Amino acid sequence: MNALLLNILLAMVWMMAVGRFTFHQLLLGFLLGFLVVSVVEPLWGSGAYARRVFRFVRFAGFFFWELLLSSLRVAYDIVTPELHARPRIFAVPLDARTDTEVTLVANFLTLTPGTLSLDVSADRRTLYVHTMYAESREQFIAEVKRGLEARLLEVLR
Structure with a gap:
């Protein structure tokens, strides 16, 4: 069971x-x-159940922290007269391989205020993301790969 x-x-x-x-x-x-x-x-x-539950709890904490930070960033941008957004579209290479993994990475990115998943390449190796607050391409891709994607794949695999 x-x-x-x-x-x-x-x-x-x-x-x-x-x-x-x-x-x-x-x-x-x-x-x-x-x-x-x-x-x-x-x-x-x-004996993997306990490890998976702890990984899920860790991912949930990470995601809610990121959700809080990005919500505050967008709210700050809304209430201040000066616009701080730097909207850009980036192609993020994915380590996720299955449809479920790619879909969850894209959806969790979209749930975070200030980012929106636009499309996935036909070979499911690249995710196109619109972001409002990216300093540089390398930094944004590193944040997605080492942060959200790595932790989500740790839970799923």
């Missing part, structure tokens, strides 16, 4: 055992189920 599904099942069983169907009980049940699955999963010959 998939470790995530088992964890969710254990969380549901916990809520039924306690008799309270609240978000807090679901979260507590999920954490307890996570501990159980983390201990039992190596006995099945795998």
